[in-house]
Amino acid sequence: MGSEENDLRRIVIIWVVLSVVGDLLYWLFVGPHVPPGRMTTTAKDNQFDFNVLMLIALPVMIGVWEWLGYAAVRWNARRKDMPESVGGPVAAGNKRAEVSWIVITTVAVLFLAVFGIVALYAGNGSGGGEGPNPIQQPAGAVKAETAALAGNGSWSPNSNEVLPVQVIAQQWKFTYRYPTFGGFESPDLILPVNTEIAFNVTSLDVIHSFWAYQLEVKADANPLENNVAFTKTEQLGNFEVRCSELCGIWHGAMFNPGKVVSESAFMTWASSTESKNATNTANLPPFAWTYAPDANGAAGGYYPDGGVTPYSTVEIYGSKQPS
């Protein structure tokens, strides 16, 4: 039987070879195809993050599996001439192994945490919902959002301005309002390419989650709460929007397609829809970050007189509330 060094050396050599091969194969052949693709900055960045994590995870998994497999074959009691196990203090612990294991895992974990935090800030929140007061955001977002709420926002092709879009979730569909175009509401999500988008996600009833899959945006839609997420479109094409938080019976059917088009095409579509929908828009509640649910909303039935008069929320939300 081989000495201790032989076993360990063999394990390490196999591990290094398998890890290098595994990482290379992954990086070259799998990594570039990891969903959800490269349609936006967040999709691209998060794909890169995923691949970095995978490059670290693969050697760890290969190492542990190799160890298990090696032990299972090499130290099998059914093998001929297997020596008896050696007990005693030698087998009950090994300071060097223990300390190096702790140090290595700690370093790896701290690296991952720092890497994740840097990526989160660099990616303007990485496409995740940041609540009503985002701290990781692209330049110009605050200006665009403030102007949108005040009703004097504007967006024009090739201006590099942030485009605020409101996502309104309800059981069981998403609709979209474009505050820079008079606040019209549309069942279609059309976005211009090469543009920073600020998604303002809210819900009229229960919690939903706005998941624009190829855009790599995910933000929960909470009633009476504005959840903001950012991304920058980089490629033309179609994408899919799905609800990823259980919202009742038809949760599975809550999806719709969307489209990233050229900036001029977007401008044409938005302007024409704005004028086409003008009558409808006039009947909509004024644009606001959140909307109180109607009498059939989530908390339906919570009326003090058992009738139809909901509590007034005007004091809280001011004149932005629908009357």
Added chain:
Amino acid sequence: MTISAERPEVVEAMVPPAIVEPRKGRRGGEWLSQHVGTATICGFLGYLLGHWLGNYIGSAYPYIANSGQNALAALLALMFMVLGWLLGIGALNYPLAKLVGREAKGDVEYSGWTRYFRYNLDHKVVGIQYVVGVLLFFFTGGLLAMAIRTELLNPTVHVFSADTYIKIVSEHGTIMMMMASSVIVGPLGNYFVPLMIGSRRMAFPRIEAFSLWTFIAGYFVIFSALAYGGFPTGWTGYAPLQTQAGPGMVSYLFGFAVISIGMMTAGFNLAVTIINYRAPGMTWSRVPVFVWSIIATAALLTLASPVLAAAGLFGLLDRTAQTAFYVTEHGGSSYLWQNLFWFFGHPEVYIMALPGFGIVGEIIPVFCRKPLFAYRIAAAGMIGVALLSFFVWQHHLFQSGINPDMRPLFMLTTELISIPTGFIFLVGMGTLYKAKIRYEVPMLFCMAVYFNFLIGGISGVFLSDVPVNVTVHGGFFVLSHFHYTIMGGLIFAFFAGLYFWLPKMTGRAMNKKMGLWHFWTMFVFFNLTFFPMFIIGLLGQPRRVFTYAKNLQTLNEFSSIAAFCLGASFLIFVANLMWSQFIAPEKAPSNPWDSLGLEWQTATPIPYYNFERIPVIMTDPYHYSEIGAPTLADFGDAQPAYPSSSVATSTDPDQ
């Protein structure tokens, strides 16, 4: 070697208190006393009474009377049902007698098989009752899983309506979570902790039995949801949907409250037992690693479950008393539920992982014939996981719109938890090193725990990274992740423990051949079922959907068929259990695996008081293959000390 010669000061501790034989019940009166039957009748009567009372109260309020949904009646019915159940089983005899200033009538202990249907204070009986209980939960939840996979065979052809489907998903999740929080702590923890620490009993036997019977009551409560039209929220029960849902939600909220009371009581009973009932000489550095895992779990059970009970209470008040804890437009917050739920829910995840770590740490040395590698690191890992688990809950809310400042913090804490979890891998791998591994069924299950939990743990690191979390949150990736940790880790460990300890619990060996078939089918089909789900998730399938994109059909079909085979693998287990335990029982040797553990040093069947004399522990139980190893314990004169008792198979006093 005797302890009296070496350490005379502990001899006094060895002198056993007089064994009080339990008073046997009157033979003829057995069926007239309290048992499951009387509990069922009382529970049913309680249900009727509560329902009537709820309707009586509700009739005074037009908005309840006119709504067609009387949540109050549903709640009171379930409350009185549980109360009746506990009254009928006899759980309240003692406190009620004390309450009116009388002495309790004494605990009638029945012998024979009927004691398994009664409120029994023997931790060994409770352990067996728990085995039956968790298997009941597990197989019910498993059947529901089969239904889910049937529906997902095809994106357009539906077996169930969307409504039925979501009810099935919700019941599956809730039942499995309830089961998983007790699956090892209940049966194996209750049964073996006193034996492993050299105690004659639990610290609070009545509370132990109480925790079992509330656990069983929880099963009926959560199932009553179906009678009320089910609930559509999944096991997470997020709030505005919870508020909107029908009266089935009452069963969910109250069911979790009942279960959490069971968890709390089971937890502190175990914690107190481990702290105070260790035999002399059983110092903290000699406690078996399984006991370490149980005390870490017990701490989590005791501290986390009350939060769930409170959260459920708020939800019930919202539904019945028109409060608005979770109603945002009336001053409450839907985030409150999410935070309370996950403040319980994340420790809960480790409640479902730690006992599994304990079992593999306990079993692997036996089959490697080596001491546990780095015992202190193993204990530190479990305590570390338990502590950190209270500081990670908001990673479930990364995309929910919480304060964005919190995200880096919770990313850090979540990733830190993989350091103590890694300790468990170090311990296992170190023990395997240069061992002479015997592949018995329990050992195979333990190896599988490491294989599966590695995938589960590593995928958890992906989930904890906020940028990657945007891709994987709320999809099949998460679903696969937690099935890998809970089923791949905990349930595999549970079966390892069952195959390992059943010969001691029942005195009957499990059939090895059928055990191997069970293991290999379960292991292979488990991985075939859940690994594709990582890919399905990355390709964008959200959780809990009854329909999905057409291009995912092949993967879903594959997963479904593997799931059916996985389900079938449990039939092999059931067949093995029936065959080896009831149809053709084979007497097991009193220490079939040559374990050094204290629990194997008692007689089989284990006497009522476990140890005729309290053993004096002299070392830790992992001195395998050590020449000149110290004796584990001094049993006094009553029993031969190790190793003679483990070699001899004819020392059974009763059979």
